[in-house]
Amino acid sequence: MTRPDLDFRRPPALEATAPPEARGLRRDGVRLLITGRNASTHHHFRDLPSVLTPGDLLVVNESATLPASLATRGPTGDVLLNLSTRYAEAVWLAEPRWGVGIPGPVPREAVAELRSGTVRFHPIAPYPGIPRLWFFRSEGNVLRAMASRGRPIRYGYLSRSYDLPSYQTIFSRVPGSAEMPSAGRPFTRSVLRALERRGVGVATIVLHTGVSSLESDPGRTAMPPVYPEPFAVPTATADAVNRARERGHRVVAVGTTVLRALETAWDGCRVVARRGFTQLTLGPDRPAHSADGLITGFHDPRTSHLALLFGFAGAERIRSAYSEAVQKRYLWHEFGDSQLVWAGAAG
Amino acid sequence: MTVARRPRPGPGRKVAVVTGASQGLGAVVTRLLAGEGYDLILVARHAAPLAALSNEIRSAGARVTEISGDVAVARTRSRIVAAVRPHRGLDLLLNNASELGPSPLPPLSRVALRALEQVYRVNVVAPVALVQSLLPLLERRHGLVVNLSSDAAVGGYPGWGNYGASKAALDLVSLTLAHELHDLGVGVVSVDPGDMRTRMHQRAFPGEDISDRPLPEATLPFWAWLLGRPNTEVTGHRFRAQSEHWGARA
Numbered sequence: 251m252t253r254p255d256l257d258f259r260r261p262p263a264l265e266a267t268a269p270p271e272a273r274g275l276r277r278d279g280v281r282l283l284i285t286g287r288n289a290s291t292h293h294h295f296r297d298l299p300s301v302l303t304p305g306d307l308l309v310v311n312e313s314a315t316l317p318a319s320l321a322t323r324g325p326t327g328d329v330l331l332n333l334s335t336r337y338a339e340a341v342w343l344a345e346p347r348w349g350v351g352i353p354g355p356v357p358r359e360a361v362a363e364l365r366s367g368t369v370r371f372h373p374i375a376p377y378p379g380i381p382r383l384w385f386f387r388s389e390g391n392v393l394r395a396m397a398s399r400g401r402p403i404r405y406g407y408l409s410r411s412y413d414l415p416s417y418q419t420i421f422s423r424v425p426g427s428a429e430m431p432s433a434g435r436p437f438t439r440s441v442l443r444a445l446e447r448r449g450v451g452v453a454t455i456v457l458h459t460g461v462s463s464l465e466s467d468p469g470r471t472a473m474p475p476v477y478p479e480p481f482a483v484p485t486a487t488a489d490a491v492n493r494a495r496e497r498g499h500r501v502v503a504v505g506t507t508v509l510r511a512l513e514t515a516w517d518g519c520r521v522v523a524r525r526g527f528t529q530l531t532l533g534p535d536r537p538a539h540s541a542d543g544l545i546t547g548f549h550d551p552r553t554s555h556l557a558l559l560f561g562f563a564g565a566e567r568i569r570s571a572y573s574e575a576v577q578k579r580y581l582w583h584e585f586g587d588s589q590l591v592w593a594g595a596a597g
Numbered sequence: 598m599t600v601a602r603r604p605r606p607g608p609g610r611k612v613a614v615v616t617g618a619s620q621g622l623g624a625v626v627t628r629l630l631a632g633e634g635y636d637l638i639l640v641a642r643h644a645a646p647l648a649a650l651s652n653e654i655r656s657a658g659a660r661v662t663e664i665s666g667d668v669a670v671a672r673t674r675s676r677i678v679a680a681v682r683p684h685r686g687l688d689l690l691l692n693n694a695s696e697l698g699p700s701p702l703p704p705l706s707r708v709a710l711r712a713l714e715q716v717y718r719v720n721v722v723a724p725v726a727l728v729q730s731l732l733p734l735l736e737r738r739h740g741l742v743v744n745l746s747s748d749a750a751v752g753g754y755p756g757w758g759n760y761g762a763s764k765a766a767l768d769l770v771s772l773t774l775a776h777e778l779h780d781l782g783v784g785v786v787s788v789d790p791g792d793m794r795t796r797m798h799q800r801a802f803p804g805e806d807i808s809d810r811p812l813p814e815a816t817l818p819f820w821a822w823l824l825g826r827p828n829t830e831v832t833g834h835r836f837r838a839q840s841e842h843w844g845a846r847a
Contacts, residue, residue, distance in 0.1 A: 337818075337821040337822055338633075338822075338824060338825025339825065340633075341821055341824075341825055343818075373632070374629060374632030374633060375628065375629060375632060375814075375817060377817075377818065378811075378812070378815045378817055378818070379815075385629075385817075385821055387632060387634060477818065478818055478822065478842070478843070481842075514841065514842045524842075524844060524845070525844050525845065526842050526843045527842060527843050528842040528844075529841055529842065530841045530842060
């Protein structure tokens with residue numbers, strides 16, 4: 251699959267440029283498009299518990315977002331350093347940019363030594379095949395620098411900068427994501443209470459997301475390369491997923507990160523406890539086995555997320571749901587509306 | 598055999614030995630280690646490309662000792678140990694130097710026994726010998742031994758029996774050493790880097806176009822990952838550098 255296969259028209263006005271709270275809504279007040287075998291139906295996110303059945307299992311990502319965007323001073327001027335993934339105590343994969351809305355590549359001489367307070371970054375090598383990403387060796391306490399001076403990573407489509415709590419979900423527990431695992435964002439205490447009353451279980455994984463900026467590069471025709479991200483599927487979650495499926499219940503992955511973690515832990519017939527870094531890409535040539543449903547936001551044309559959705563539920567089902575979402579003016583991006591997609595005959 | 602320069606070791610700096618460092622995969626990992634701030638003892642048979650690589654990373658600030666020689670020769674290995682000793686410890690031993698054997702690859706039924714023995718000397722005996730003599734220095738830093746393997750070790754591909762069987766032996770060397778050295782805090786892993794566009798790969802397929810294979814740089818993220826893990830998380834594992842995920846059952 252190439253990127254033109256993943257094209258559709260989405261008017262620019264359908265970008266969520268601010269969190270729902272800034273638009274006068276509760277987090278669970280965003281809209282929820284439920285796409286099943288036959289059609290899509292229109293709901294609000296707070297209705298989720300009522301469309302699930304007792305015994306169903308939600309799997310959520312416990313990764314918390316870091317304030318991973320650091321303003322740095324380089325030898326030729328200011329560089330915005332978006333820290334993507336920590337590979338070692340003092341080794342980071344990062345994306346140096348000229349600014350929030352101005353990507354690189356930034357040449358080596360401009361990143362020869364980047365400073366933020368007492369923290370320094372030295373370039374090691376560009377990521378193979380992705381000149382916009384560099385491995386850096388860090389000196390000093392990067393997490394402390396982030397805590398005092400870092401901002402959440404954002405791109406040009408957001409009208410302004412929002413504080414870190416806007417980028418956390420109710421499940422956020424383990425700091426490490428460069429960008430919010432946003433599918434969990436609409437969950438609230440009252441939704442969780444209603445799920446519990448309904449008899450729907452919740453299990454957890456961790457997958458720390460890296461930067462997504464390459465996804466939005468309109469010039470590319472090849473699929474953007476996927477780079478490895480840290481993940482962990484614990485024993486309790488592997489057991490809960492296998493048990494639910496053995497008993498004929500449905501497993502719903504909350505987010506593409508969860509689906510990729512579960513699929514990385516899929517051994518051919520069940521989910522096993524596994525941890526490490528994964529660069530698994532899902533799509534029509536690699537459909538998912540471990541989940542029946544997927545809760546996710548609305549994804550841009552030509553992205554790997556959209557390829558994943560096509561593989562999960564079939565291109566026809568997603569194309570028809572997306573044209574309905576455009577028509578009914580659902581909102582895109584991390585602060586936008588949600589979709590619950592059922593695979594096969596699950597919903 | 599020459600030892601070009603012996604810098605004074607710095608306090609608290611990590612130290613690595615890379616064999617087969619001058620070209621291909623060895624050079625890629627060497628540049629990464631230099632960027633991560635390691636002091637390096639680099640070993641290769643050919644002095645000129647080794648000197649070129651050393652000068653390149655030295656000008657970027659790395660501290661390098663060059664040893665040109667064959668790891669299958671005991672005297673080369675003594676020089677390696679002597680070069681590590683002033684550092685008072687060793688964090689990483691990368692046994693990357695490998696012998697493919699004759700090119701084109703002869704079937705096992707016809708391979709010259711002298712060639713068979715030479716492949717084992719480089720690919721099996723030398724890594725074991727280096728671990729034996731560097732063990733006290735590895736132990737002091739809870740170092741990691743990385744032995745370079747190949748999918749030929751499990752493939753049974755015609756023509757690859759000589760090289761493949763030596764790498765299968767090396768895989769078992771790695772696993773056994775991982776168990777034996779566990780209580781000393783020394784980790785041992787085996788890494789299959791996957792097909793790559795290198796001189797060795799070209800020698801295995803003389804006259805064929807191998808431009809569809811990725812450059813050895815493709816494995817760089819794997820090495821950055823591996824070097825960032827504690828020994829306890831990785832020791833005893835056999836990794837494939839170009840696989841969809843790296844790690845273990847939790």
